[in-house]
Amino acid sequence: MNRPLDGFTVVAVEQAVAAPLATRNLADLGARVIKVERVDGGDFARAYDHTVHGTGAHFVWLNRGKESIAVDLKTPEGRDVVRRLVAKADVFLQNLAPGAAERLGLGDLTAERPELVAVNLSGFGAGGPMEQRKAYDMLIQAEAGVIAITGTPESPAKTGIPTADIAAGMYCSQAVLAALLRRCRTGAGATIEVSMLEATVEWMGYALYTRMYAGTQPARMGLSHSAIAPxxxxxxxxxxxxxxxxxxxxxxxxxxxxxxxxxxxxxxxxxxxxxxxxxxxxxxxxxxxxxxxxxxxxxxxxxxxxxxxxxxxxEIDQVIDHPQLRARDRWRQVGTEHARINALLPPVTFADVEAHMGDVPALGQHTRALLDEVGVDADDLISRGIAAQAT
Missing domain, CATH: 3.30.1540.10 (formyl-coa transferase, domain 3)
Incomplete structure (x- = not known):
């Protein structure tokens, strides 16, 4: 049986956590995901640490099953490569700094291809007084009120996982699936905006309604619960x-x-x-x-x-060897540029087909092949430093 997104192609100019999570979800479902990275180091999540046999833990979590092309988007040739890739794609997703996609000529691509699903993922959304502000996970948790209700009465805390990034990434992939479903019915693409702040505030639902209609803010309760005991x-x-x-x-x-x-x-x-x-x-x-x-x-x-x-x-080591995960055979192995590693199957399980558990790409691992695919002279761009191929 085919995976649900077999035959669909996603081009992503992405970095960090939120957008890569969205596209990894799509890759798990069978989509071809082409990750566009900088020639000078690529997605900066690659260098957060070198925990997993020399590769960053965030990066291996979020980027399996993708193809990596490294091009310099500051050059006309680099931008032309991306436009050529998008011309054959179903989805274009980016989480560049506010206004950067427009400056690169990658803003309103649906004007040229109305069937394209174009997704813009940002910290605060277009417009408004905070549009240009930096939007790291902890900062969004603070602005969304998560930190106000997390921790103990004496000490607020952020969540131990990147909640704002995950919320935005999940809504983003959900929106892409909805847009592709509509396109199958109508032929029309979509322009979609996802804000990390708005995604995270949505997750604050019970606290918001408690404050608005009871007049009180849920207290920081540690492991306890403001409305339930014991x-x-x-x-x-x-x-x-x-x-x-x-x-x-x-x-x-x-x-x-x-x-x-x-x-x-x-x-x-x-x-x-x-x-x-x-x-x-x-x-x-x-x-x-x-x-x-x-x-x-x-x-x-x-x-x-x-x-x-x-x-x-x-503890985390007990989770890795959790008897429920082991009994349900949830671990698989995927490749990285340095070694094979364990990776958890995605939580959505189809009865008739297993998720695509592809390898984690090296920076520019697929550059030459993708340049050849869109009819660009790979040797010329690589020799001039406009593109980079992993060795």
Whole structure:
């Protein structure tokens, strides 16, 4: 069976996280993704670190299954190469600095090809007082309010993963799929704008509505939850377990089937979730006094048997060897310029076909082949430094 996007071609002038995530999602689904990089170092995420056999961890995560062409977009010849590639593509996606695509003549490409899906991904969107501001993930998290509700009461924190980048990248690939579906029906392409700020603010939904209609801002709760109790980490003999009781039936199951404390079901302080939230300190203390009787594995097993939502707080090495991922055979190997590495299958699983798990390209690995494909003299551009081919 064909992969869903077999036969579609995406040209991306991209770097960092958000746009590369969007196009990697499309590559996983079978699209041919041509990544346009700078001749002087390429996507700067390549050099964030050299963790993965000499290649940046962000880069190998976000760029498998792509072809890399390195050309100098400051030259007319480099820009001509991109335009030739886009002339044969279904999608053009870029996350250059605001106004850069227009200055390079890569702005309104749908005027020439109405069937093209053109995507502009930026930090703050076109127009508005912050259009020209730098838009790194942490800065967007701050502007979107994520940091205001993340961390502990004493110390705000950003999320440990690039939430704003991921939000924007996911909405971006979703929009491309919707545009291609519409084009299949109507023949019309699309011009799409995705703002990191707007994507991240959308993820703030419950906090926004709480502030607008209850007049209060959700507090920074650490591992706890402003509207649910008990919902936190609780001690065991040798560590801790996270417990998240969502309703009153879950509370009764916790105290009777797990904690052997049926008397807590009759305590008016804890009878309903509203009461438990109002008396959170006492509720948490009552639970903690009992969970510490068991080891982490023992308590986890008791919670699972009773159907009470719970989890062990796993370190990253435990996630890599997670029994659920192992049982479902979710790891594959892909190539990089230096060595083969493990990579996780994308979370969307089609019953009839596996995702495309292509190699992570070296900078300019496909330059010569792509220049030949669009009828440009590769030797001339490479010799003049306008293009670069990996050796």
């Amino acid at each position: 919902y936190d980490a609780f001690p065991t003999r040798d560590g801790q377990v996270l417990i998240g009781v969502q309703n009153d039936a879950g509370w009764r199951a916790l105290v009777t089937a797990v904690l052997d404390a049926p008397e807590l079901t009759e305590d008016p302080r804890f009878a309903t979730n509203v009461a438990r939230v109002r008396n959170r300190a006492e509720c948490d203390a009552a639970v903690a006094a009992r969970t510490s009787r068991w080891s982490t594995s023992e308590l986890d097993a008791r919670l699972a048997a009773a159907g009470v939502p719970a989890a062990q707080l796993k």
